[in-house]
Amino acid sequence: xxxxxxxxxxxxxxxxxxxxxxxxxxxxxxxxxxxxxxxxxxxxxxxxxxxxxxxxxxxxxxxxxxxxxxxxxxxxxxxxxxxxxxxxxxxxxxxxxxxxxxxxxxxxxxxxxxxxxxxxxxxxxxxxxxxxxxxxxxxxxxxxxxxxxxxxxxxxxxxxxxxxxxxxxxxxxxxxxxxxxxxxxxxxxxxxxxxxxxxxxxxxxxxxxxxxxxxxxxxxxxxxxxxxxxxxxxxxxxxxxxxxxxxxxxxxxxxxxxxxxxxxxxxxxxxxxxxxxxxxxxxxxxxxxxxxxxxxxxxxxxxxxxxxxxxxxxxxxxxxxxxxxxxxxxxxxxxxxxxxxxxxxxxxxxxxxxxxxxxxxxxxxxxxxxxxxxxxxxxxxxxxxxxxxxxxxxxxxxxxxxxxxxxxxxxxxxxxxxxxxxxxxxxxxxxxxxxxxxxxxxxxxxxxxxxxxxxxxxxxxxxxxxxxxxxxxxxxxxxxxxxxxxxxxxxxxxxxxxxxxxxxxxxxxxxxxxxxxxxxxxxxxxxxxxxxxxxxxxxxxxxx
Amino acid sequence: xxxxxxxxxxxxxxxxxxxxxxxxxxxxxxxxxxxxxxxxxxxxxxxxxxxxxxxxxxxxxxxxxxxxxxxxxxxxxxxxxxxxxxxxxxxxxxxxxxxxxxxxxxxxxxxxxxxxxxxxxxxxxxxxxxxxxxxxxxxxxxxxxxxxxxxxxxxxxxxxxxxxxxxxxxxxxxxxxxxxxxxxxxxxxxxxxxxxxxxxxxxxxxxxxxxxxxxxxxxxxxxxxxxxxxxxxxxxxxxxxxxxxxxxxxxxxxxxxxxxxxxxxxxxxxxxxxxxxxx
Numbered sequence: 001x002x003x004x005x006x007x008x009x010x011x012x013x014x015x016x017x018x019x020x021x022x023x024x025x026x027x028x029x030x031x032x033x034x035x036x037x038x039x040x041x042x043x044x045x046x047x048x049x050x051x052x053x054x055x056x057x058x059x060x061x062x063x064x065x066x067x068x069x070x071x072x073x074x075x076x077x078x079x080x081x082x083x084x085x086x087x088x089x090x091x092x093x094x095x096x097x098x099x100x101x102x103x104x105x106x107x108x109x110x111x112x113x114x115x116x117x118x119x120x121x122x123x124x125x126x127x128x129x130x131x132x133x134x135x136x137x138x139x140x141x142x143x144x145x146x147x148x149x150x151x152x153x154x155x156x157x158x159x160x161x162x163x164x165x166x167x168x169x170x171x172x173x174x175x176x177x178x179x180x181x182x183x184x185x186x187x188x189x190x191x192x193x194x195x196x197x198x199x200x201x202x203x204x205x206x207x208x209x210x211x212x213x214x215x216x217x218x219x220x221x222x223x224x225x226x227x228x229x230x231x232x233x234x235x236x237x238x239x240x241x242x243x244x245x246x247x248x249x250x251x252x253x254x255x256x257x258x259x260x261x262x263x264x265x266x267x268x269x270x271x272x273x274x275x276x277x278x279x280x281x282x283x284x285x286x287x288x289x290x291x292x293x294x295x296x297x298x299x300x301x302x303x304x305x306x307x308x309x310x311x312x313x314x315x316x317x318x319x320x321x322x323x324x325x326x327x328x329x330x331x332x333x334x335x336x337x338x339x340x341x342x343x344x345x346x347x348x349x350x351x352x353x354x355x356x357x358x359x360x361x362x363x364x365x366x367x368x369x370x371x372x373x374x375x376x377x378x379x380x381x382x383x384x385x386x387x388x389x390x391x392x393x394x395x396x397x398x399x400x401x402x403x404x405x406x407x408x409x410x411x412x413x414x415x416x417x418x419x420x421x422x423x424x425x426x427x428x429x430x431x432x433x434x435x436x437x438x439x440x441x442x443x444x445x446x447x448x449x450x451x452x453x454x455x456x457x458x459x460x461x462x463x464x465x466x467x468x469x470x471x472x473x474x475x476x477x478x479x480x481x482x483x484x485x486x487x488x489x490x491x492x493x494x495x496x497x498x499x500x501x502x503x504x505x506x507x508x509x510x511x512x513x514x515x516x517x518x519x520x521x522x523x524x525x526x527x528x529x530x531x532x533x534x535x536x537x538x539x540x541x542x543x544x
Numbered sequence: 545x546x547x548x549x550x551x552x553x554x555x556x557x558x559x560x561x562x563x564x565x566x567x568x569x570x571x572x573x574x575x576x577x578x579x580x581x582x583x584x585x586x587x588x589x590x591x592x593x594x595x596x597x598x599x600x601x602x603x604x605x606x607x608x609x610x611x612x613x614x615x616x617x618x619x620x621x622x623x624x625x626x627x628x629x630x631x632x633x634x635x636x637x638x639x640x641x642x643x644x645x646x647x648x649x650x651x652x653x654x655x656x657x658x659x660x661x662x663x664x665x666x667x668x669x670x671x672x673x674x675x676x677x678x679x680x681x682x683x684x685x686x687x688x689x690x691x692x693x694x695x696x697x698x699x700x701x702x703x704x705x706x707x708x709x710x711x712x713x714x715x716x717x718x719x720x721x722x723x724x725x726x727x728x729x730x731x732x733x734x735x736x737x738x739x740x741x742x743x744x745x746x747x748x749x750x751x752x753x754x755x756x757x758x759x760x761x762x763x764x765x766x767x768x769x770x771x772x773x774x775x776x777x778x779x780x781x782x783x784x785x786x787x788x789x790x791x792x793x794x795x796x797x798x799x800x801x802x803x804x805x806x807x808x809x810x811x812x813x814x815x816x817x818x819x820x821x822x823x
Contacts, residue, residue: 303603303610305619306806390820394811399820 012087015080018101018125024081025057025122031210033117033153034059036282037274038212041151042066042115044266046073049113053143055102056118057082060089067093070113076102078125101125103139111143114150117262119209121155132186137197149267154194155209155260157187160248191218191261200263202255203274209260213276218255220272222292225332226254227372229275283345291336294369301370309395314341316359316396323355330424331365349419351412356398361412364389364405365424481530488534493541546575546592551709553718554578554623561626562810562819566718573818574616576623577601578709580741580801582773582780584609585617599816601803618816621803624745627721629807637729637749645677646670646733648701649742651760652683661760663692666737667699669757673787677702679731681724681742684708725749739777739784747798755785 026032039062046052052070054063057077067073067090074096077083083099090097098105102123116123120136137152144150188194195202204221205212206229214221214229226249249257264270271284293311300307315334318341319326328347335342352358367388386402393400413423549555549572558576559569574597577585585600585608592598598614600606601622609617648670651661670678679702686692687705696703706723710716717723724745728734734746737757747753759774778785783793799805814820 303607305603305606305808309808309812391812391815394815394820395809397809397811399811 012091013083013097013099014105015083016098016100017104018078018128019083019099020079020125020127022081023079023126024085025077025079025118026060026082026085028057032057032059032062033210034062035211035213036276037205037215038062038117038151038153038262039065040274040282041215041262041264041266041270042117043069044268044270045113045115045149045151045264046070047267049111049149051107051109051111052113052115053107053111054115055140056116056120056123058115058117060086062117063090066115067095072096072109074098074107074111076100076105076123078102078123101128102136103131105143107143110145110148112145112148114140114144114148114152116140116150116152119153119155119260132184133188134186134197141198147265149265150198150200151262151264151266152194152198152200153205153209153260153262154188154191156256156258158256159259160257188261191255191258191263194261195263198263198265200265203262203264204255204258205260205262207259209262212259214273215262215270215275216254216273218253221254221258222295223249223254223298225273225275225292226257227332227369292332293334293336293341294332294366296336297366298370308392311336311341312363312392312395314339315362316398318342319359319362320355323352323358326358326362327352329362331362331369332424334362349415349421351415352408357408357411359398360389360393360400360405360408363392364409364412367392369424485530485534488530489537492534492538546572546596547712548578548590549576550713550716550718551578552623552720553716553722556718557623557627557630557721558813558817559819561630562814562817564814564819570817570819572599573597574599574618574816577605580622580744581605582776584612584614597816601806602801603803603806604801618808619803619806620813620816621805621807622744624721624725624748625802625804625807627725628748631725635725635729640732640750643730643732643751645679645731646674646735647679647681647727647731647746648674649681649734649736649740650686650696651736651738651740653685661737661758663695666757666760667695667701670701670735671699673754673756674733674735676732679704679727681706681727738774739781743784744798744802747794748802748804752791753784753789753794754787756787 042058042062043065046066046069049070050072052066052073054066054073054075063075063086072094073090075083075086075090076098077086078099078101080099083097086095087097120133120140123136124131133154140152188197191202191204201217203215203217204226206214206216206221206226212229214225216225255261274282274284276282293315297308297311300311325343325346328349328351329343329345330351333344333347335344352361364385368385370388371385386405389405390400390402416423550569554576555569555572556566558572560566564570575586575592577598577600580601581587583605585598585605586592595616598609598617599620600609600617601619603619606617606619609615650663650666670680680696681704682693682696684705684707687703693703704727706727707717707720708715709720724742728742728746728751729749731746732752733754734743734751735754735756736743737755737759739755743753743755761774781797783790783797808816811820
C-alpha cells in the first residue's frame with residue numbers, strides 16, 4: 001500500500017476520513033456523467049454561485065465547463081488517485097479538492113450550488129458499511145444553504161431500458177460490462193419522490209444517466225421522444241422487444257421508464273425538453289402543444305384513418321412548400337403546432353435531394369415507427385415497413401413502389417452514416433449482418449420448403465399426365481362405341497319394321513327380375529341404352 | 545375475391561373512381577362492407593377469413609371490430625361516397641326547389657329471410673305523413689312479390705326498384721347505386737320505417753330524412769334467433785327518427801357513418817385493394 005500522507009500530496013488537496021487507495025472512479029470501467037445535456041444543467045447550476053460543491057466523480061470535460069463559474073469550487077472525491085488528478089488539473093484555479101467520504105467533510109462555508117450528476121452512489125467509502133440513498137441525501141442537504149441551486153441525478157434501476165441494456169452484456173462476461181446492482185430500499189421510487197426530496201424540478205433522462213441525449217420534464221416527454229432517444233442497443237434480440245417497450249411507455253408513462261431522473265433547482269430557466277440532435281449538437285426543442293407528428297400518427301393509425309391521411313397531407317404540403325427546411329430532419333424531429341407540421345430544429349445534414357425524396361424518406365421513417373410501436377396490425381395484413389410507406393404515400397396520391405422506398409432509404413442511411421449518425425428507427429438486419437447460425441437455419445428451412453414445393457409440383461404433373469391419359473382413353477372408347485352404334489343402325493335399318501317391333505315387344509315382355517339380373521352384367525345397361533337409342537332412331541327413320 | 549364486393553356495383557364504382565374499368569373491376573384483395581350496419585361492417589353471420597383485409601365505411605365499424613379482436617381493417621368510407629365524387633360534375637345534386645315528393649324505402653328482406661309486418665298500416669302512415677307525390681322503392685324481392693307490390697300501387701304510389709344486388713357475381717345490377725342516386729336527387733325527402741343505408745344516402749345528397757311507421761322485422765327475429773337492432777338504432781341515432789328531423793344533426797352523423805370524412809384517394813384504394821403492381 002502506498003503511503004499518501006506526504007506533505008506534497010496533503011498540500012494539494014484535503015484528506016478526510018474514508019479516503020481510498022489504489023482505486024479510481026475517474027478511470028473506472030463505469031462511465032462518468034458527461035455530454036452536452038448534463039453540461040447544460042451543470043453550467044446553469046454553477047453560474048455565479050458563491051460556493052459550488054461537486055460531489056462524486058464527473059467527466060473532466062464537464063468539470064472543465066463549470067470550474068471557474070463560481071467564486072469558489074469544492075470537489076469531493078473519495079480516492080486519492082482522482083483527487084490527485086483533479087488537483088493538478090485545476091492547480092491554478094480557485095478549486096478545493098477534498099479526498100474522502102462525503103459524510104466526513106464539513107465545509108467552512110455552506111455551498112449554494114451542488115452538482116451530483118453521478119448520483120450518490122460513489123460519494124462514500126467502500127471501506128465502511130454501505131449507507132443508503134436517503135441518508136446521503138439528508139447529509140448533502142446539511143452541507144448546503146437552504147435555497148441552494150442543485151442538479152442531482154438519480155438512476156432508475158427499474159427502467160425497462162436499463163434492464164434491456166443489461167441483457168446483452170451478460171453474455172459477454174466482461175468486467176467492463178458489469179456493474180453492481182442497486183438494491184437500496186431507500187432509493188427514490190420515482191421522479192416525483194426524488195423531486196420531493198430535493199424540492200426541485202424533475203426531468204427524465206434518456207437513454208441513460210451517463211450521457212443522456214435528452215432531458216425532458218414528464219409532462220413534455222412524449223412516447224415518441226422516449227422511443228427515439230431511449231431505444232435500446234440495436235441488436236436483433238432487443239429490437240423485437242421494441243413494440244413491448246412502446247406499450248410499456250404508453251401505459252406506465254415515460255417517467256417510470258426513463259433511464260434516470262434529474263432533480264434541479266437552477267437560476268436560469270431550462271427548457272422543458274433539452275436534447276442533442278443526431279449530429280450531436282445541443283438543441284432545445286419546443287414542442288408546441290406537446291405534440292409530435294410521430295405520436296399523432298401512431299394515435300391515428302389505430303382508429304382514425306382520416307386523421308392519418310390528414311397528417312400525411314400536411315407533411316407533404318410542408319415539404320413541398322420549403323424542402324430545404326426538411327432536408328436534414330428525421331421523423332421524430334417534427335412537431336405539430338395548431339394543425340401544422342413544424343420542424344423542431346435546423347439541421348445542416350442533407351438527407352435528400354428533391355422534395356419527393358425527402359417526403360418519401362420521412363414517410364418511410366414514420367412507417368417504421370408505426371411498425372416499431374406495434375401499430376402495423378390495424379392495417380391490412382402483409383404490410384411491413386416498405387408497403388406501409390407505399391400506402392401512406394398513396395393517401396396523398398403519390399404513387400411509389402417498395403423498391404423506390406428501399407432505394408430512398410438506402411441513400412438516406414448512407415447520408416446519415418457519412419455524418420456519423422444513425423437512423424432514428426433502425427431497420428432489420430440484412431442477411432449479411434444476421435447471426436450466421438440463424439442464417440444457416442433459415443437457409444436449411446428454405447431448402448426444405450423448396451424440396452416440398454418441388455415434390456408438390458411433381459405430384460401435380462403426374463396427376464395432369466394421368467388425367468390426360470384417362471381422357472384420351474375415354475375419347476378412344478367413345479369413338480369405338482359410336483362406330484358400333486353406326487354398325488348396329490345400319491344392320492337394323494336393313495330389317496323390316498315389324499321385326500323391330502317384335503324385338504321391342506320381346507324385350508318388354510322379359511320378366512322384371514330377369515331384366516334386373518341382366519342389368520348386372522358388365523356393359524349390359526350401356527348396351528341396352530345404345531339399343532334403345534338405335535331403335536328410336538330406326539323408328540323415326542321409318543316414320544319418315 | 546369476395547363476391548359481395550360486386551353487390552350493388554360497389555366494386556365497379558370504386559374501379560371507375562380509381563381510373564380503371566367500370567365494367568370489369570379487378571378482384572379486390574379483401575372484403576368490402578356492403579351496407580350500413582350496427583356491427584363490425586359485416587353481417588352477423590359474415591366472418592371474413594383471418595388475415596383478409598376488411599374495408600369498412602366508418603371508424604365506428606372499425607372500433608366494433610377491434611373490440612371483438614378483428615384486425616386488418618381499413619376505413620375507406622362507403623362506395624356511395626365515391627359515386628357522389630364521380631357524379632359531382634356530370635350529374636350534380638339539383639337545388640332544393642327543383643326537388644319534390646318523397647321516396648320511401650320500406651324495410652326489406654333478403655335472399656334467405658322474410659320480413660314480417662303490416663304493409664297496409666305502413667301505407668296508411670305514409671299517406672297521413674307525406675303531402676307530396678310518393679315513390680315507394682321496394683327491394684327486388686318484394687318488388688317481385690305481387691301481393692306486396694300491388695298494395696303500394698293500389699295506394700296510388702309510384703313503385704320502383706333500383707335493381708338486384710346479385711349473387712355470386714350473377715344478376716348484379718351494376719348500376720344499382722346510379723339508379724338510387726338518380727331517384728334520390730329528384731326527391732325532396734327520403735324516408736323509411738327503419739334507419740337503413742338509404743336514409744344515410746338521402747342525407748348525403750341533402751334530402752330531408754325521416755324514419756317513422758311500423759318498423760317491421762325479420763320473421764326469425766320473432767323467435768329471438770337474430771338480433772333485430774331497431775331499438776338499438778333508435779337509442780344511438782335518435783336524430784333520424786321521427787317525421788321531422790334536424791338537418792344539421794343528421795348531416796353530421798351521416799358524415800361519420802358513411803365515412804364521408806374517411807375517403808381514400810384513388811392511389812390509396814389501388815394500393816389497398818392490390819390493384820397496384822408493386823415490386
